[in-house]
Amino acid sequence: MFKQRLWILSFLLAGITLQTTAQTFTEQGKTYPISADGNKYVVTGFTPFSQLNDEGIFANTLLWTVENVCPKLREGITEVNVPAKNFKCDLILNSPADSKQNNTYYCKATFRIASGKLIYYISDILIESSAFVMKKVTPMEKLSPEKKPAHKEIMDDFIQVESLILNKMFDFVASNQLSPITHWNEISISKPVQGMTADECRLAFGKPQTILESNGEIQWMYSSSFYLFFKNGRVETIIK
Known part of the structure; x- marks a missing residue:
């Protein structure tokens, strides 16, 4: 009986610890x-x-x-x-x-x-x-x-x-579940290239002014002369 109570107490304390560590900042x-x-x-x-x-x-x-x-x-x-x-x-x-x-x-x-x-x-x-x-x-x-x-x-x-x-x-x-970043060189000089992810584009250029979606293609407009077109989550076409 003593061992059972000890086990229950340990379980409860572990639960309290997990709950505390799970708290956000x-x-x-x-x-x-x-x-x-x-x-x-x-x-x-x-x-x-x-x-x-x-x-x-x-x-x-x-x-x-x-x-x-x-x-x-x-x-x-x-x-x-x-x-x-x-x-x-x-x-x-x-x-x-x-x-x-x-x-x-x-x-x-x-x-x-x-x-x-x-x-x-x-x-x-x-x-x-x-x-x-x-x-x-x-x-x-x-x-x-x-x-x-x-x-x-x-x-x-x-x-x-x-x-x-x-x-x-x-x-x-x-x-945040970050997508793999593989274009750090391009991000460092703000250069758009095919294959960049949405996260990489936000790191390199910031927030787009508009986002439009049509027929499975997503268009990001940064300015009247700078557009990115995404297909399957990656940049496929660049207008700049």
């Missing part, structure tokens, strides 16, 4: 605090993804950014270095819907992949807030959270929204 509500880097405020750190290689982490991170940061094409992504597996982008973040704040935050982010880790660095944070009467857009460095409760509320609001964005990115990186 968003479900866990992880937060990524602001720290000082010299005379400026930044958010910096890393998250390991042991189940993925560096190429997979880089591709998924860039794909998520294309889909969720860029309004079209690769706008907002300011630099991509495929060999070094890093890129930079501009982020525009808004206070969460349930927040007492109503702010917009402008910042710059660098993402770098090394040794199975996604390393992030968010800096140059500007705040657009009705709380500032004299200056509509204010650098984060102007805040005095230790002295002014209102400034601490703004900083806490930014931490909440950037943490949510990072958690959503990390969840995508960990869960």
Whole structure:
């Protein structure tokens, strides 16, 4: 009887452990605090993804950014270095819907992949807030959270929204089933070639302006002079 109870207890504990590890970053509500880097405020750190290689982490991170940061094409992504597996982008973040704040935050982010880790660095944070009467857009460095409760509320609001964005990115990186990437050279110079997959095209050129499907063929339009036509999931025809 004792052994049976011990076995049941072990089973239940194992179930709790599995349930905990299965939680997403968003479900866990992880937060990524602001720290000082010299005379400026930044958010910096890393998250390991042991189940993925560096190429997979880089591709998924860039794909998520294309889909969720860029309004079209690769706008907002300011630099991509495929060999070094890093890129930079501009982020525009808004206070969460349930927040007492109503702010917009402008910042710059660098993402770098090394040794199975996604390393992030968010800096140059500007705040657009009705709380500032004299200056509509204010650098984060102007805040005095230790002295002014209102400034601490703004900083806490930014931490909440950037943490949510990072958690959503990390969840995508960990869960997205990436198609094999075999055209890294072409991606690095934004060159379209036959045989590229949809994922590879998004990495190389960003989001298309329009997507049309007809008779089993899918057409992506990037501009009036740049079209890609897909057949069976791969680029078959290029107009550029």
